[in-house]
Amino acid sequence: MNTTAPWRDIRVLKILAQVIFIILLALVAAYLYANVxxxxxxxxxxVGYGFMTNPxxxxxxxxxxxxxxxxxxxRALLVGLVNTLVxxxxxxxxxxxxxxxxxxxxLSSNWLINRxxxxxxxxxxNTPLLLQxxxxxxxxxxxxxxxxxxxxxxxPLFLTQRGxxxxxxxxxxxxxxxxxxxxxxxxxxxxxxxxLRNAQKRASIPLSPWWNLAYLMVPALIILIGFVIQPEPPxxxxxxxxxxxxFRGGLRLTPEFAALLFGLxxxxxxxxxxxxxxxxxxxxRGQVEAARSLGLSTGQALRLVVFPQALRIMVPPxxxxxxxxxxxxxxxxxxxxxxxxxxxxxxxxxxxxxxxIITIMMLSYLSISLxxxxxxxxxxxxxxxxxx
Amino acid sequence: xxxxxxxxxxLMVLTSLLLAGCGTPAATPTxxxxxxxxxxxxxxxxxxxxxxxxxxxxxxxxxGTFQGFGFVDSDGNxxxxxxxxxxxxxxxxxxxxxxxEFRGLSAQERFTALQSGxxxxxxxxxxxxxxxxxxxxxxxxxxxxxxxxxIMAKRSVVDDPAAxxxxxxxxxxxxxxxxxxxxxxxxxxxxxxxxxxxxxxEDQNAAFQAYDEGRCxxxxxxRSQLATQGQAVLQNYADxxxxxxxxxxxxxxxxxxxxxxxxxxxxxxxxYGMIQAEELGITSxxxxxFLTSEDPVVxxxxxxxxxxxxxxxxSNDFIYRVIKHVGNYGEVYDRNLATxxxxxxxxxxxxxxxxxxxxxxx
Numbered sequence: 001m002n003t004t005a006p007w008r009d010i011r012v013l014k015i016l017a018q019v020i021f022i023i024l025l026a027l028v029a030a031y032l033y034a035n036v037x038x039x040x041x042x043x044x045x046x047v048g049y050g051f052m053t054n055p056x057x058x059x060x061x062x063x064x065x066x067x068x069x070x071x072x073x074x075r076a077l078l079v080g081l082v083n084t085l086v087x088x089x090x091x092x093x094x095x096x097x098x099x100x101x102x103x104x105x106x107l108s109s110n111w112l113i114n115r116x117x118x119x120x121x122x123x124x125x126n127t128p129l130l131l132q133x134x135x136x137x138x139x140x141x142x143x144x145x146x147x148x149x150x151x152x153x154x155x156p157l158f159l160t161q162r163g164x165x166x167x168x169x170x171x172x173x174x175x176x177x178x179x180x181x182x183x184x185x186x187x188x189x190x191x192x193x194x195x196l197r198n199a200q201k202r203a204s205i206p207l208s209p210w211w212n213l214a215y216l217m218v219p220a221l222i223i224l225i226g227f228v229i230q231p232e233p234p235x236x237x238x239x240x241x242x243x244x245x246x247f248r249g250g251l252r253l254t255p256e257f258a259a260l261l262f263g264l265x266x267x268x269x270x271x272x273x274x275x276x277x278x279x280x281x282x283x284x285r286g287q288v289e290a291a292r293s294l295g296l297s298t299g300q301a302l303r304l305v306v307f308p309q310a311l312r313i314m315v316p317p318x319x320x321x322x323x324x325x326x327x328x329x330x331x332x333x334x335x336x337x338x339x340x341x342x343x344x345x346x347x348x349x350x351x352x353x354x355x356x357i358i359t360i361m362m363l364s365y366l367s368i369s370l371x372x373x374x375x376x377x378x379x380x381x382x383x384x385x386x387x388x
Numbered sequence: 389x390x391x392x393x394x395x396x397x398x399l400m401v402l403t404s405l406l407l408a409g410c411g412t413p414a415a416t417p418t419x420x421x422x423x424x425x426x427x428x429x430x431x432x433x434x435x436x437x438x439x440x441x442x443x444x445x446x447x448x449x450x451x452g453t454f455q456g457f458g459f460v461d462s463d464g465n466x467x468x469x470x471x472x473x474x475x476x477x478x479x480x481x482x483x484x485x486x487x488x489e490f491r492g493l494s495a496q497e498r499f500t501a502l503q504s505g506x507x508x509x510x511x512x513x514x515x516x517x518x519x520x521x522x523x524x525x526x527x528x529x530x531x532x533x534x535x536x537x538x539i540m541a542k543r544s545v546v547d548d549p550a551a552x553x554x555x556x557x558x559x560x561x562x563x564x565x566x567x568x569x570x571x572x573x574x575x576x577x578x579x580x581x582x583x584x585x586x587x588x589x590e591d592q593n594a595a596f597q598a599y600d601e602g603r604c605x606x607x608x609x610x611r612s613q614l615a616t617q618g619q620a621v622l623q624n625y626a627d628x629x630x631x632x633x634x635x636x637x638x639x640x641x642x643x644x645x646x647x648x649x650x651x652x653x654x655x656x657x658x659x660y661g662m663i664q665a666e667e668l669g670i671t672s673x674x675x676x677x678f679l680t681s682e683d684p685v686v687x688x689x690x691x692x693x694x695x696x697x698x699x700x701x702x703s704n705d706f707i708y709r710v711i712k713h714v715g716n717y718g719e720v721y722d723r724n725l726a727t728x729x730x731x732x733x734x735x736x737x738x739x740x741x742x743x744x745x746x747x748x749x750x
Contacts (some may be wrong), residue, residue, distance in 0.1 A: 349566035
């Protein structure tokens with residue numbers, strides 16, 4: 001029989017604590033809301049997103065989607081968002097490569113490589129990112145020769161203070177018709193994968209590895225048919241050529257984009273290098289010795305035994321580095337790259353819509369981060385140790 | 389759920405603390421009952437003015453890194469054209485030109501700082517526009533500097549100042565974000581049908597540095613800014629040319645937040661007083677000799693007769709204090725801008741063909 005008084009009952013107290021907590025939370029929220037509304041009323045300011053459909057009437061230096069100053073503020077924000085997404089996505093890819101290479105190099109028995117990687121990590125991790133971005137932009141990239149004296153690398157690839165110009169493929173008039181062939185080629189790869197998997201399930205012995213050639217041959221055949229039917233190839237090379245003040249043709253990476261991408265990759269790469277080193281060192285020494293005694297080479301032991309186990313340890317901290325990279329891209333404003341933060345800042349200044357713009361920015365960065373986390377969590381679950 | 393709630397709660401508490409911290413200075417004037425302030429018939433407001441008087445100093449939002457207008461020199465002193473106006477308001481209220489707390493603000497922060505009550509007045513080469521006046525809820529004082537947007541290009545790109553914007557076809561143009569300049573640039577190039585690429589920096593000095601290093605073919609800003617910054621930071625000012633084309637009107641004026649018309653009037657009439665003093669030939673050097681003047685215009689201006697200051701809730705000799713401690717409009721102009729060879733042009737007195745004109749003090 002329960003004789004405990006309600007104010008001594010641990011279960012009641014626990015519920016009570018939660019209720020008080022919720023009330024406090026609601027009070028804080030109500031206070032914040034009231035604070036904002038009274039302050040806005042005092043200033044005679046209204047909150048609303050009506051301004052988003054007004055013409056932005058400011059230029060944006062670079063954009064991956066079409067944009068003109070006569071477009072709306074909403075479109076301008078989208079341009080900024082796309083710029084942020086592009087730089088974050090490319091940054092994540094490259095920083096992973098740099099980080100893994102540097103992390104493995106840290107463990108190398110070669111004194112020079114080992115020390116070099118240690119110096120890289122030590123120097124980059126211990127200086128502020130903003131300083132590094134300023135250095136890459138003002139100290140390196142815009143110190144390159146001007147367009148007239150461009151450094152020409154094979155490709156041709158031109159390095160100038162106005163950006164990097166490279167040969168690139170440009171869609172020809174038949175490009176829209178080509179999409180169907182490219183689509184069919186992709187579908188064929190998926191179909192082959194499904195067929196081979198089914199065949200493997202039914203077969204009693206492993207299938208001959210020669211079957212894998214089908215992945216290459218079938219899409220190649222489809223593309224070949226395309227070349228026979230279509231009058232033109234889908235892409236043609238455009239080569240940058242000097243005309244007037246600038247190069248025309250080819251692909252151009254602006255100095256701001258290049259400096260931002262480079263800075264973010266180098267900076268985040270140093271952190272990932274340490275995570276990679278830690279992850280590898282966390283795999284017990286016996287595993288490597290066992291792999292070596294089975295006759296695997298050092299590379300094979302690393303690739304087949306150590307890395308899959310180290311990945312489990314590495315993925316969660318690497319995810320936070322990816323998130324950091326995406327968020328750090330907002331420092332772009334210091335070096336003139338029109339990312340979401342920069343464009344939103346301009347709009348905020350032109351319209352005075354502080355609360356609305358800050359809300360949009362917070363939601364955008366939050367969505368980017370949550371989406372990245374989601375993907376990384378799915379990946380993390382896939383590589384977790386499956387206990388049998 | 390509990391795992392999620394704790395961080396959320398800590399976040400809320402932190403945010404509320406931050407917001408409460410920001411809210412306090414703004415809330416103080418409202419908290420003071422209006423009855424305590426010396427009320428004058430026909431003049432509403434006064435809470436902000438009273439808060440400043442109680443505090444004992446004016447909090448003035450200025451530019452921190454703009455030589456000639458708002459700049460901290462190598463000795464740590466605030467100098468510049470706008471800075472001197474801050475000192476003038478302090479002198480008017482407290483008879484002490486140093487009763488000012490300066491806040492260096494970026495172009496992006498400035499209006500928010502004013503709206504939130506963080507600064508009493510903004511004297512930061514800000515253009516008076518419709519949107520800022522109406523949409524942002526600000527009150528602009530009289531224009532203390534008539535400026536216009538101009539564009540500066542390298543001589544290797546354009547040599548003739550008379551060349552139009554068409555000479556800049558395909559150019560990269562450096563510009564500072566959060567300015568009217570950024571908008572005018574788009575409008576003017578669009579109107580002229582000239583293609584260009586803006587390179588937008590948050591910081592004016594970064595824009596100048598990038599331009600100087602050759603990242604841009606041209607840089608655009610207010611003419612005064614191109615001339616002063618150009619001479620201060622460019623490696624070789626002679627290699628650059630400011631085009632004759634005037635891209636916009638940029639009337640630079642101090643601003644206060646809507647809500648205290650009396651404080652706005654103090655801001656306005658101190659500037660008018662400085663203009664009027666120049667017109668009358670009263671300077672910081674000779675102002676004492678004018679105290680015995682028989683001219684009623686001079687006597688009213690300096691508060692020797694009449695109750696003009698008292699009507700605003702100030703001392704009657706507030707203009708005298710301003711002239712004594714800071715000087716008249718012309719003195720402030722020459723002290724800060726003469727070294728940059730910036731001709732007065734539109735900023736001359738109306739009697740000399742300029743636009744500086746003060747309403748009568750009566």
